[in-house]
Amino acid sequence: MSQTVLITGGTGVIGRRLTQLLRQQNYQVSILSRSAKSIPGVTVYQWDVTKGRMDPEAVLTADHIVHLVGEGIADKRWTDTRKDEILSSRTQSSDLLAQTLASQTHHVKSFIGSSAIGYYGGDTGDRPLTETSEGGSDFMAQVVRAWERSEDQVAALGIRTVKFRTGVVLTMDGGALPKLVQPIRLGAGAPLGSGQQYVSWIHIDDLCQLFIQALTDESWQGVYNAVAPTPVTNETMTRAIAQVLHRPLILPNIPTFAIKLMFGELAIVVTGGNYVLNKRIAEETSFQYQYADLRRALEDLLK
Template sequence: MNVLITGGTGLVGTRLSTVLTEAGHCVAHLSRTLAPGGSCHAFQWDPAAGTIDPLAVPFADAVVNLAGANVGEGQWTTDRKQALLASRVDSLALLHRELAEPGHRVRTVVSASAVGIYGATGDALVTEDTLPVGNDLLADLTQAWEQAAAPLAALGLRVVVPRIGVVLSLAGGALPALASPVKLGFGAPLGSGQQWLSWIHIDDLCRLVLAMLTDDVWQGAYNAVAPNPATNTAFTTALAEVLHRPLLLPNIPAFILQLAMGEQSEMVLNGKRVSAAKVLAQGFAFEFPGLREALQALYPPGTYCCPINNSLPDSY
């Protein structure tokens, strides 16, 4: 299968390209700039300008849309919020325009979304059918992202929308930022520590996208999260134990985070407890269903010294 990936040089796209290639598929990227020496062929496009290499879509049997500016980068100014929205909506509008034309063989589009659509869930376990969605910035942004992907189904395409949780990877994303103070002995739960974190190991996410691409039973929205979400306190404790570091500090108060991060503090203070039941019912088997095993795979035993008592239950 020929797979065209937007956002292919990002955290998920880079690993997904490797996983697809190792599975025997041919991968190409849609990129705004063409950097020499890339591992995958790249076609150029500019969603804001509405331009795209005319050979890009005809290359593909399937499209994976990961395009979207990083919500964790830069302050959420009015201009930044608009850029976050435009980077998602404009790319899907351009894909829709191209896929509406004859002369291609694309039958499947996997278009990324995020669990941010649910807003702050409290202790409630939410599913793909949970309504209403949240009403904070991330929820509004993600809802617009999904609405922009919806017209693709009207073209007769099989559209799959993985709502991605916090991706655990050493190459970027949230984990290195969370692990850095823990490694230095300054780790502490954030806010109340009771807010939920729904996570997924990057390799499980890539295997899930591969299944969505290759099996026609997948259609519509799915929560791309591991079956065992953890509270912020449980996650921080597990990370400290895997890194063999003590947690000596009290929780970092919410108001400190709000002062330091402004509106972006909602990313760490608004928890999301998200169900993986629909993905499991589809027959997908997680390689890393538990938090401890996922973290240990990323930080193998012996990587760090100063062992402490390993008392966290295996179900975390």
């Protein structure tokens, strides 16, 4: 009998691709959504995180939960209101899931939580970071720390919990890559800031396959850095995109001060960088990346 995976944030970019891949592998998929809009082949349950309400049937029918929900980090400028939305969307949703699991008789075997490499801080230079490295102290690090603490409530219920600190997810359906590709296609591409800041990236399909492997392999537990084995600089990534698109890079780097003027505090997402290593995945699991090499990942996404 096929197992059921409940996804929060199932209508987002990662959630949609994960749903496709799960269904290809004969899983049943259900999602928690704010709207009751039907999705072919998927069972949709409603919840309202701000009001602390969810359909308890969602948990009662689930064998596994993948928790992806959260307001986009780079969608809008970081006003105080936006910061509150970014934090609360992550912690309140985890709180609600934990409360519902605690109050129901269920058969949930695993909880796969989303997290982010922002845990280490927005700009950590070229210092290699592993799962045991210290956390940062800036806004993003504070958000991720609170996010992971809220997910720990599920682990406290005795449910096997995995938390993936996800890097920059490469997909043409959203996130950073389309924003990098567009100016390069138009002949106006250039590295951002110094260009030497590291990008710890992962192809969306590798990320989804990590989620799927962690669902059923009971040896997976705790925190993993969900990044490809080879971090690259912003300049290297920009040049690789240009090569795959057969476009020249003729402009000087876009200066850091201009990026800060445009984006305010949010600029750290672009001008900062992290050299994050997938130490636990490489040393403790049998996971095989389909796209360990940046050039191969870009050729797949930009073909």
